[in-house]
Amino acid sequence: MNNDVIRGHLDLLLLAVVASGAGHGYAVIRALRERSDDAFDLPEGTIYPALHRLEQQGLVVSSWTVAEGRRRRVYRLSGVGQRALVDGQRDWRAFARSVDAVLEGAR
Amino acid sequence: MNETDTPAAGDTPDAIDAYLDALLARLTVRPERVRRIITESEDHLREAAAAGMARGLDVVEAQRDAIEAFGAPSVVARRFAAEEGVLLPPSLLLHLVLAMALMGSVGFAAIGVSGLVAQGMGSIFGVRFVSGDHNGVTYTPARCADFQKYYPGTCEEAATAHHFDEMVDSRITAGVLGLLGLGVLFAIRRSFPRGSGVRLLPSTFTPTVGAALFGIAAAGMLLQSLAQLSVAGGIPGEEAGVGAVLSAGIVSLIVFVGYATALVRRLRAA
Numbered sequence: 001m002n003n004d005v006i007r008g009h010l011d012l013l014l015l016a017v018v019a020s021g022a023g024h025g026y027a028v029i030r031a032l033r034e035r036s037d038d039a040f041d042l043p044e045g046t047i048y049p050a051l052h053r054l055e056q057q058g059l060v061v062s063s064w065t066v067a068e069g070r071r072r073r074v075y076r077l078s079g080v081g082q083r084a085l086v087d088g089q090r091d092w093r094a095f096a097r098s099v100d101a102v103l104e105g106a107r
Numbered sequence: 108m109n110e111t112d113t114p115a116a117g118d119t120p121d122a123i124d125a126y127l128d129a130l131l132a133r134l135t136v137r138p139e140r141v142r143r144i145i146t147e148s149e150d151h152l153r154e155a156a157a158a159g160m161a162r163g164l165d166v167v168e169a170q171r172d173a174i175e176a177f178g179a180p181s182v183v184a185r186r187f188a189a190e191e192g193v194l195l196p197p198s199l200l201l202h203l204v205l206a207m208a209l210m211g212s213v214g215f216a217a218i219g220v221s222g223l224v225a226q227g228m229g230s231i232f233g234v235r236f237v238s239g240d241h242n243g244v245t246y247t248p249a250r251c252a253d254f255q256k257y258y259p260g261t262c263e264e265a266a267t268a269h270h271f272d273e274m275v276d277s278r279i280t281a282g283v284l285g286l287l288g289l290g291v292l293f294a295i296r297r298s299f300p301r302g303s304g305v306r307l308l309p310s311t312f313t314p315t316v317g318a319a320l321f322g323i324a325a326a327g328m329l330l331q332s333l334a335q336l337s338v339a340g341g342i343p344g345e346e347a348g349v350g351a352v353l354s355a356g357i358v359s360l361i362v363f364v365g366y367a368t369a370l371v372r373r374l375r376a377a
Contacts, residue, residue: 026151043178044155045130046186048147052140053190070150073143 006040010050011059012088013040015077018060019085022076024067025051051075059084122170123152126180133184133199136191144187152177202308205292210317212288217321217358219282222275225354229271232350238270239263239347267347274351310373317366321359328356 006013017023017031028051029044054060059081062073077085127149134141152173159169177183229237246254246262254265332353336346 024150025147026154029151043176043182044151045148045177045183048144048151048183049186049190052187068154070153071146072150073147 006042009092010042010047011054012085012092014047014050014054015059015081015085015088018075019077019082022074024065024072024074028075054081122167122174123149123156126152126174126177129180130183133180135184135188140187148177148183199308205295206308206313206316208288209292209313210320212285212292213317213362214320215281215285216289217282217285217362218278218355219280219285220361221355221358222278222282224358225271225278225350226275228350228354229275234271235267235347237348237350237354238274239267240270241347311370314366314370314373318363318370321363321366325356325359325363328352328359332356 013032013036014028017028017035020031023031025048026044029047032040032047051060051062055062055075057080058078060075061078062075065072065074127145130148131141131145134144136144152170155173155176156166156169159172160166162169164172225237240263246266251262251265254262254269258265258268260268332349335349335352
């Protein structure tokens with residue numbers, strides 16, 4: 001899938017993944033890949049800037065933990081992020097319905 | 108990714124360290140964010156490599172796969188930079204400044220050499236060939252008196268001698284500044300031995316830019332000199348002053364050949 005298309009919806013996708021449970025960056029990225037059946041194949045390192053941006057916007061919060069002897073940043077959804085996710089899901093479904101309606105008319 | 112952007116993935120026992128060094132060199136975000144980014148990146152890469160080894164890869168293959176999936180250091184760094192609105196990494200800017208300082212110093216040194224060449228031309232062909240005024244140039248009596256205060260002969264002879272000394276002196280002064288610049292850059296280079304840092308510019312960058320700049324300068328000045336000399340073949344006095352441009356053109360040509368040779372060698376070595 002075109003990376004630009006994915007990036008246009010990356011924030012919502014990440015919110016959805018983080019909403020499933022707190023996780024560190026690697027887990028979030030693996031979940032994103034697995035839940036998309038490997039369709040969302042962005043360079044993994046480029047996901048972190050998006051996570052940081054979501055945190056700066058207050059949509060996710062993060063904290064340090066230690067795992068396997070390494071410091072690890074764990075992300076979880078904030079209350080604001082939960083509301084943004086609900087809004088985003090509603091907007092996306094409305095958009096997808098509209099796109100489907102137009103595409104169906106082309107048959 | 109090109110050779111300057113590729114960490115030694117798989118070439119060293121711990122390619123992840125090399126990758127993190129390369130990423131660190133390219134990050135342009137606020138300093139307080141750098142440590143977090145490197146820590147998160149290392150955690151990610153180590154876990155991805157461990158997952159690869161759990162699938163049966165050896166450590167080198169697992170690290171290489173983890174690094175490839177993470178993305179080139181420049182790509183990751185650019186994405187972080189885009190979040191902060193920084194376009195040119197300071198480390199790359201520093202390398203660019205040093206490269207331009209090197210070419211500037213070489214240029215100033217070349218000007219100095221052209222002063223010596225001009226002096227030689229003056230000795231062989233006479234100072235008028237180097238610094239004589241074109242036909243029709245005249246001076247006021249006061250200006251002539253100024254020239255003749257320091258130089259003997261007619262007003263034209265005194266003016267030509269004055270221009271000659273002024274040109275040679277200023278060029279040699281520029282050459283001394285160029286040598287000083289080269290000395291400073293050499294000292295900086297000695298402080299950071301070759302291979303001690305991450306190369307951010309291609310090895311062909313300086314010779315390419317140098318060959319282009321000096322090649323254009325040489326072509327322009329030599330063509331101008333040849334045009335003036337060809338005109339002078341029919342009109343006495345028109346060759347006056349051609350040595351000033353010709354000497355600079357000859358030295359530019361020599362520097363161009365030096366940069367072009369270095370460029371060819373580095374392209375062959377790549």
